[in-house]
Amino acid sequence: MVAFPAIFRSLIRSSSPKSFFLAITKFSNSFLGLASIYTKSSFFSFTSVLCHHLKNQNLDEARFIFDKIPLPSVHLCTKMIAGYAENCRLDDALKLFYKMPVRDTVCWNSMIKGCLGCGSLNMSRKLFDEMPERNVVSWTTMINGYLQFGRIEVAECLFLEMPMRDIAAWNSMIYGYFCNGRVDDAMKLFEGMPCRNVISWTSMISGLDQHGKTNEALFLFQQMVVSGVEPTSTTFSTVITACANGPHLQLGVQVHALVVMLGYSFDAFVTASLVTFYANCKQIDECYKVFNEKLHINVVVWTALLTGYGLNHKHEDALKVFSDMIKLGILPNQSSFTSALNSCCELEALDRGKEIHATAIKLCLETDAFVANSLIVLYSKCGNIKTGVVIFKNICEKNIVSWNTIIVGCAQHGYSMWALAFFTQMIRVGVDPDEITFTGLLSSCSRSGMLQKGRCLFEYFSQCKAIDMKLEHYACMVDILGRSGKLEEAEELVKNMPMKANTMVWLALLSACRMHFDFALAEKSAYCIFDLEPHCSAAYVLLSNLYAAAGRWNDVARIRVKMKGRGIKKQPGQSWLTLKGQRHVFLSGDRSHPSCEKIYKKLEWLGEKLKEIGYVPDQRFALHDVEDEQKDVMLSYHSERLAIGFGLISTVEGSTITVMKNLRICGDCHSAITLMAKIVGREIIVRDSSRFHHFRNGFCSCGDYW
């Protein structure tokens, strides 16, 4: 315990009364009691200590002081009430309010505002009706309340009813219309208002921009300047944001110059907007320059830079910004974490993502929906959906994105029962599914061959008024039907779609044809694709693979010639895995890796083991017109196998190996890896271009259906 009297004396000697009271409030309640005695309970001491406690949201301590005051003024009571309301202690606020012997209009208005802040529209209306004398502020506060709760009609009535309307009242209505998406009403009101100030203009510019009418917003800014209204820093940050959203580089640069001339460039809001503006315009150097010129930089400006780097695919730089800000003592918030985690995700840098996750836990942000959503995407993308599920379960207030993220994650990993279970839960807790939920569920069905479930969901969502049926949904459904061999039904669906099928839909049908060897429909689908997108390499490859699997090498050659003639190149297959932050990339038959010798030796050893347990390579997947023996060799050194071989020789026995591949895993590799996982007694996770495969103990999570 600190020795009070000593500190006390030194404080008295050294400080002005004000700084003295600021200093002592750092100490405990009992000490404050002492302080008031020592200073003879002067009014000044009570008020300033009280205010300080209110500012720091120490309500009970503030009340302790408040109760020591013999006859608190209306003014002081109002402060106390506002303090309670700000901290959601509405009951305490009301109790104090009704106990007051006299109340003025300001006090009534504060109480109304307090009720609104605590979410009680009814209570605030009750007070509004009860109060003896309403002024323009009372009316505006009440109108704002209704606007916040989306009760526009009531707000409109009050606005018309109020005895006198000043500019602030008009501005409130304009802003409220925008908040409720009523853009036309806001514009009408703005045009009809008798007198406008800079706030009216700024509200309009911001509202129009936020509703996608960026050009109109910028036009209004010009009009504002022409009509002689002087912009404030708020106007500038709004206008620069609009330039960022355009994006309008030229105009933004001009506004930037204006900002510098008028001396607004040290405003944090303006700086954050400028950083985002230059990042959106891909002027990353200028972006850093703006950031670097400023002296007082807050977390928002830092996050704008962090996000800006990410937007420009400079993820390493983004992560550097994140660690720099922590080093300099700027606490990252949800947004900073979201951006940093997105950069980790792009880099597939799970290790660094885990470090950031740990920091998020320290700052109690891992239960925040935005942070958690990013974490789930990261873990899921890097192969660890189970951690994603744990994170999901701990989210305090799950939003629609949280539900969609976990459903899509489970779908990608082939955990379709989980995806459906989450969907059921989501419905039960009353969250309305959207288009993305629907896509996630359908893709889940297609990945695990759930034909009936897929049909039911498709039916259910088709009749859902809130859902816009999109091309994705049809593509998924075609996929579900096609994989299950219902090619005719799939074709019917494509024919009867309300919109024209695009490449994605036809590709779904084509790939189903390849799976079920339907040559006629495959050719038909392929030609539809070539009509829409003559350079779609996926269509050529699928068709060529279909012919190859049937041994129709002439047709394969014909397609090759066609591709060559049109200058279309097949994307080369590559696989990679990340070890100790280093990414190792392999091509098929690649011999460039430093550990190449060991990798091939390991794979040869595995090949022997595979033969021993009776494994026969499936040559349909070799897809090259060569002799059979050679085919086996080519299959054995597909890029994913090289990556797995490298994983096996460089990681601890028994640990999980996670490999990524840019194309779909071939059927032969799939069967081989299933057995390899059993032979080496490890879990092998392969993320291919369409989903995850968890190979363990002789089985794959996809149930050999992908």
Place this chain on the structure above:
DNA sequence: ATAGGGTTAG
């Protein structure tokens, strides 16, 4: 100086 109107990152 106890009450009402516009702004930044995702």
